Amino acid sequence: MEEMTTNGEFLSKDTTIPALKTEVPNISEDGHLHGPCALEELILNSLTFIVAVVGMAGNAAVLWLLGFRMRRKAISVYILNLAAADFLFLCFNFLNSIQDITSLITHIHSHLFNFFSSGFFCSYTASLSFLSAISLERCLSVVCPIWYRCRRPRHTSIFVCLLIWALSLLLTILRSYHCIVMNSLHLSNWCLRMHSFSAGYLTLLLVALSGSSLAIIIKMFCGSGRMPMTRLYVTVLLTVLVFIFCGLPYGIRYSLKNWFYVNDQNISCFFFLLLFFLSCVNSCANPIIYFFVGSFRQQRRKTLKWFLQRALQDTTDDECVGSVSRGALEMSGNKEAEKSSDDQLLSWS
Template sequence: MNELILQVLTFIISLFGLAGNASVLWFLGFRMHRNAFYIYILNLAAADSLLLCLYITICLIEFILHINIFTNGFIQMGVFIFYIAGLSMLSAISTERCLSVLWPIWYHCHRPRHTSATVCALLWALSMFLSILDWASYYHLNTTEKHYKKVDLTIIAWLVFLFVVLSGSSLTLLGKMLCGSQRKPLTRLYITILLTVLVFFFCGLPFGIYLFSLEWILNFSQVHFYLYMVVIILSCVNSSANPIIYFFVGSFRQRLWGQNLKLVLERALQDTPEEDEGGGSLSQGTLEMSGSRVEQG
C-alpha cells in the first residue's frame, strides 16, 4: 500500500511538472525573443520534461505489470542522460551569469556569438556519450567489474565537477549581491537562478548521490526500495519546481496572477534591477533588450 502511494505521488508530481515545463518550452521556443539565458532555460526545461516523461512511464509500467522497470538498461540510460543534462544546463546558467557579473565588459562586447547554443549542444552530446558508455560497458562490452567501475568513476568525476562549478558560481553570485562595497543590484534573474540552484541542492542532488552510489555500496532491499522511491519523488520535485519558480519570481510584487504567462516568464528572466521597473510592468521591448545584449540564438 505504501508503495502504491509513493508511485501515485510520483505520477501526480510528474504530470504537473510536465505541464509546467511544456509551457516553458512553448513560450521560450515559439513565443519569445531568444537570448543567451533563454536558450539555457529552454534546454533545462527540455531535460526536465524528458526526465519526467520517463518517470511517468516507469510509474505506469510498474503499476500495470508490477515489476521494477527502473532496473531496465534503457530506462537507466535515459534517466542518466536527462539527469546529467539537467545538471549541466543548470551549471552553465549559473556560470554564464557569474561571468557576466565578474567581467561585464568582456561579456557584453567580446563574448562569441551563439555560445549558448554551442555549449548546450556539447553538454547534450557529452551527457549522451557518458550515459551510453556506462550502459554499453555494463550490458554489452563484456568488461570486467574493474573496467566498469572506471567508467562509473569517470561519470562521478564529471558530476562532482559540475557540482563544484555550480556551487562556486552560485556562491559568487550571492556574494556579489550581499557583500562588499560594489554590490550588484538585485534582479529577478539573480533570484530565479539562486532559487533554482537551491531547489536542486535539496531535491536533485540526493537522487544523483543515490543513483551513482547504488552500484558501489547498496544492496537492493525493501528498505532501499523506499529510499529509491523517496529520491525519485525528490527528483520529480526538482524537475517540476522550475516553472513554479519562474511564475513566482515573475509575478512577485506585481499584479500578474492569472494574467499573461508570457509576460510573467519574461519578468522572471529579466536582468534589470527591481528599482528600474518604476513600480510598474516593463514593456515588451524593454524586457527583450535587457536580455538580448549578448547574442541572438
C-alpha cells in the same frame, strides 16, 4: 554473487549494474499487495506519477513560450534546454510510474530496465549540466561585467548547449555499452571505470554549480560594490536551491551506489523511490519558480508569456519602471509636439 529472493528466484548482486529497485511489491492470487513497504511504495509511485504529469505540463509551457513565442536571448537558450532536459526526465519517471502502478511485477524486463536507466542518467546529467552552465554564465556577468557585455562571443550559449547534449549522450552510450552489452562477456572493469568517470563528471558539475552560486551570493550581499538583485538572479538562485535539496540526493546516491555497494533495504525499503520522487519535484519546481518570480508583486492578471519574460529580466524593478515612465513621457511629449504643430498649421491656414 547471487542471493535468493522471497519467491525463489535469484537476484544479481553485481555492483556494476545499479537496480531501479531492490524489491518491488508482489501481488498475491487474491489481488492484494504483500511484501515489505508495499503500500508505501505504491503511494510514492502514485505521487511521482502526479508530480511528473504536473511537471511535464509546466515544462511544456516553458518550451512552447521560449521556443515559439519569445525572442531568444543568451539566458533563454539555457532555460529552454533545461526545460527540455527536465521534460525528458519527467517523461521517464512518468513511464516508470505507470509500469510500477499497473503491473507491479517482481522483476522489470531487462530491455525496459536498460531503457529507463539510460534515460534517467542522460536527462539528469543534461539537467545538471545546463543548471551549472546557467550559474557559471551569471557568475561571469557579475564578476567580469565588462568582458561579458563587450567581449563574450555571440553564439556561446548555443555552442555550450550542443556540447552538453553531446557529452550527455556520449556518456550514456558508453555507460550502456560497457555495463550492459559488454557485461555479458564479464568485462566489468570497464563498467566500473565508466561509473567512476560518470560520478566524477557529476561531482565536477556540482562543484562548478556550488562555486558559481556562492560567488553570485557574495557579490550580491557582501562588499562595497554590491550588484543589484534582479529577478533573473533570484530565479537562478531559487532554482539552484531547489536542486540542492531535491535533485542532489539522487546524484549522490548514484555515485555512492557505483563506488560502494549499498544495500537499500538496510536503509529503507522505499529509499530509492523517495529519491526519484524528490528528483521529480526538482524538475517540476523549475517552471513554478519562473512564473512565481515573474508574478511576484504583480496584482494585475497577465499572460504566462509576460510572467516568464519578467522572471528572466536582468534589470531591477526600479530600472524597468523608470524606462517605462521615460518611454511614456517621450510618447506624451511627441504627441504634444505633434498637436502644437497641427494647431500652428491650422492658424496659418
